[in-house]
Amino acid sequence: MAASCVALLALLLLLSVLLLGLWKRGRQAGRARHVVVVVLGDVGRSPRMQYHALSLAQSGFSVTLLGFYNSKPRDELLQSDRIQIVKLTDLRGLGAGPRILQYVVKVVFQAVYLLWKMMRTDPAAYIFLQNPPGLPAIAVCWFVCCICGSKLVIDWHNYGYSIMGLVHGPRHPIVLLAKWYEKFFGRLSHLNLCVTQAMREDLAENWCVRAVTLYDKPASFFKETPLDLQHELFMKLSRTYSPFQSRSEPSDPDTERSAFTERDSQCGVVRRLHGRPALLVSSTSWTEDEDFSILLRALEKFEQQALSGDSLPSVVCVITGKGPLREHYRHLISQKHLQHVQFCTPWLEAEDYPLLLGSADLGVCLHMSSSGLDLPMKVVDMFGCYLPVCAVNFKCLHELVRHGENGLVFKDSEELATQLQMLFSKFPDPAGKLSQFRKRLQESEQLRWDESWQQTVLPLLVTHK
Incomplete structure (x- = not known):
């Protein structure tokens, strides 16, 4: 009985999201000049994604930036009338049960929560996503793009599974699963950016992902101090x-x-x-x-x-x-x-x-x-x-x-x-x-x-x- 109730609630949630997505897909006004930037991490410690948001705003786009707000972003970001920051809430450790179970619960919560937050934003032409962290953000952003008619742009900073491998070891089942996930959903993006030529070549040869190298460059405020x-x-x-x-x-x-x-x-x-x-x-x-x-x-x-x-x-x-x-x-x-x-x-x-x-x-x-x-x-x-x-x-x-x-x-x-x-x-x-x-x-x-x-x-x- 309980399982049936959970399944029914999940089905109702999915139908609600699909209906909302179809409604948003029909709202063309403003879509072409709106971009959603997603950081499933601390916005204040994600300078490259802050730079993306500022560059998009300076190029005439309106920007919705979703991310955790643990440290203060740059003032230029906060003062821009073209950028709206939507604060995400992080789910801290449950403190009980096996670690793998805590991790699964956190991922499921983040997926549902991020999906709900993204569906409440205005229709967008593009969704820019920082990876890592890409679990569960890549799948959620791809799903939102499918039902809302947006294009997914992944900015590859590194591989999430390789970071997990430092903790669990490269052959751990959860690391191998994360690698499969990252490869599978990474191929579904419309555009890809990466930080080095070496990563561009690796994405092409081993992931079947065509990316454009966008090297990190210093912002104008990095200069010699008088x-x-x-x-x-x-x-x-x-x-x-x-x-x-x-x-x-x-x-x-x-x-x-x-x-x-x-x-x-x-x-x-x-x-x-x-x-x-x-x-x-x-x-x-x-x-x-x-x-x-x-x-x-x-x-x-x-x-x-x-x-x-x-x-x-x-x-x-x-x-x-x-x-x-x-x-x-x-x-x-x-x-x-x-x-x-x-x-x-x-x-x-x-x-x-x-x-x-x-x-x-x-x-x-x-x-x-x-x-x-x-x-x-x-x-x-x-x-x-x-x-x-x-x-x-x-x-x-x-x-x-x-x-x-x-x-x-x-x-x-x-x-x-x-x-x-x-x-x-x-x-x-x-x-x-x-x-x-x-x-x-x-x-x-x-x-x-x-x-x-x-x-x-x-x-x-x-x-x-």
Whole structure:
């Protein structure tokens, strides 16, 4: 009896959705200029999909952006009168029963919930979907496209099954099922974008999916930070984080001084302090595949070289981001008592992150791809600020970082330690290797996101009306 009731309710829900879809399909007004962007994750931590929404809005489309609202998106997104954000609710763990059962219940809930939310939006010409996460979003978005006459555009950032494989192992049944799901429904999309040439080739050869490569490019707000804004940022951070506080008191009590800069009380001019520390930034998701311990060991070796008498500066190492191992590594850091290296793990406002990158001396990227086919967006942002980068190597990193040309690539803590010693030797000598890398980045002609999107994506939307 109970099973019959559940089946009847499911049938009624399906019929309701189909009727609503047929009604929406008949509403042509406004469809051609409306796009739905779906992120089954935190909108604030999905910069590429935020950029898609902004580019669509700037091209005359109205945009409905569906996603979790765990952290604040960029102000440009919130202030646009062409973008409406529809907040999704995440189902937290049930806390009881086998883990596989909890996972199945969550997927079913998300599928029904996402379907209901999408059917309540206005008719759209396109549905842009970020993958991963694609379970159950790909199937739901495809179904909505079928009944509403929309076209599905999947933006492949990575493969969801490869990320699951890091936890469960590549041959686990749930990983194999996720891989089949991703391949099957991925082929049903109308248009596909991806982040590297290597992924485009893999999608074509192994998935029968034809994709267009849209490299991550820095947004216009990623740029070198003027010295007066650097000082304001450092003073703001110094109120909370001791590594940014001045090491000595200025002779004039009205002079503002941070660990890196000071503002003259008479004329208001900002200058860099002589003997200032080097500012190193590493943005990480604090996960197993982004192993912060590599950087920690490298900085310990750097400390040993500094103590041995080498001409090396002190370093303030800022690690941004949040993730499951954040507290674990913060505990490890607290146990270190280094003289030449200070650590800071701030939580930055979205608008402060570009300012920090534009103020730093060196970036370190610890991103290791689960598939070997995606690229770290954090390096893209650093290059947008003309910030030299050391990045841990993996299969297709050469599509972004060219060793010895626009950055350095390392495989372990030993190599990274050697690179840090070389780059910071006689810091901040303008003739040093660090300054040479920055100069090359400044002289390179970097395409920005808006230009790249206009050249790559907009023509596809015009062609596939």
